[in-house]
Amino acid sequence: MSIFRRLRASGPRLRPELDDVQLGRVRRQLQSTGRLGVDDVQIDQVERLLQEAGADWDRRGHRFAVLAEAAAPSAFARSWRRRRQRSTDALVFDAWVELVRGRQAGGMEDARAAADQCYRAADAEPADPGPWVVLLAMLRLIRAESREVFAVWSEVAARDPWNREACLQMLRYLSPEECGSRSGQLDFVDSLRASMPPAAPVVGVELTALVDEYARTTAKGGVEGLMARRQWTHVRATGALDAALNVWPRQGRLRHAAALADLNLLAYALVQAGRVREAGETFQAIGDTVTAWPWSLDGDPLQRFAYWQAKGLA
CATH class of the missing domain: 1.20.1050 (Glutathione S-transferase Yfyf (Class Pi); Chain A, domain 2)
Incomplete structure (x- = not known):
């Protein structure tokens, strides 16, 4: 997808999907879920969008993150998981939505259950870094010990060493405001660079x-x-x-x-x-x-x- 587009007369707009047009269309539909309820058509659209990304972990991660934000106010994630009990994407998505809600509330209601879903998905799809990325973000949210955080970080890096979401989670975890220091942040940046x-x-x-x-x-x-x-x-x-x-x-x-x-x-x-x-x-x-x-x-x-x-x- 081209990141270059003409300036429009309508002026600048906030687009969480950025230039992913298909993602934007599904995101807007998910935002209406609270009013219209969850149906199989919506679930099919989300599944198709994630499946189309294939093993492009970067594109999949971006789509997961944007859709989870859109679905957080509704029961979509839970409905999807219940209707597709064998779907690993549904497991990860439900955990990601719980993470979004936890960020908004300042803490997760049941981090253990969400983590268990990630582990189950990771066992089912060993090559996929997605479940480990969600686990990493959850550990950051609960201010887990660095030993646990770095263990999960290693799992992500083994599958997708340049995972943007995971690197940003680590950067913020290592910040002076959270569980690290400015020097720790810079060391992390230098190791990536x-x-x-x-x-x-x-x-x-x-x-x-x-x-x-x-x-x-x-x-x-x-x-x-x-x-x-x-x-x-x-x-x-x-x-x-x-x-x-x-x-x-x-x-x-x-x-x-x-x-x-x-x-x-x-x-x-x-x-x-x-x-x-x-x-x-x-x-x-x-x-x-x-x-x-x-x-x-x-x-x-x-x-x-x-x-x-x-x-x-x-």
Whole structure:
């Protein structure tokens, strides 16, 4: 799928599915489930969408995550699992929905049951990293001991070493706000960067860490908060921005499912670094598809994106 699209007159829009048109169509249908109830047609559509991704773990993971967010307010996941008792995708999806609900509530009602579903799915589909990715996110949510977290991380990495969702979960778990430190985060980033291909799905992890650090410092307020923008002049930050700017916006260079999310991340980082003029090509590549994060760090994401896109394209 091309990540390059023309700017539309309707203006920027939040699209969790990014440029996956089929995913967007099914996501919107799932959002109506609460009003219309669950039927076999909806289940068939979700199953088909996931099956079409085949062994493209990156695309499958993106579709699982987006659909789980859409299905969390309804009984869709449980209905699917009950009607398709032999489906491993239904097991993983139900666990993922429970994870989404747990994030929203600040804790899971029955993490053990959801984990058991993941283990059952992992036993049934040994090559699939999906069940292990959900387990990793659950362990992060409950602030599990690092020994448990790294054991599950190893299971993911053995199956899909550049799994974007898993790497982001590890990055946040290792943050100072959770169970790690800034140095631990940077060590993790360096370990990925040392061996990952140039256009792997995890190319945005280093910029994510830098934006997280910038937001962390800004939130402190005072003199330190006011000086946070200086972070973007450090060698590590300028190097990461330059490397991304030279590759990411070019057509066909980023092909992973969340490429548009990483382009949003790059545009935001360039803006914060005071490099708005250089962000024009990135904003052009993004078009009108906006991700809530990181633009929401500064207010309404659509307003902030539209404001800076106009400046970047001027």
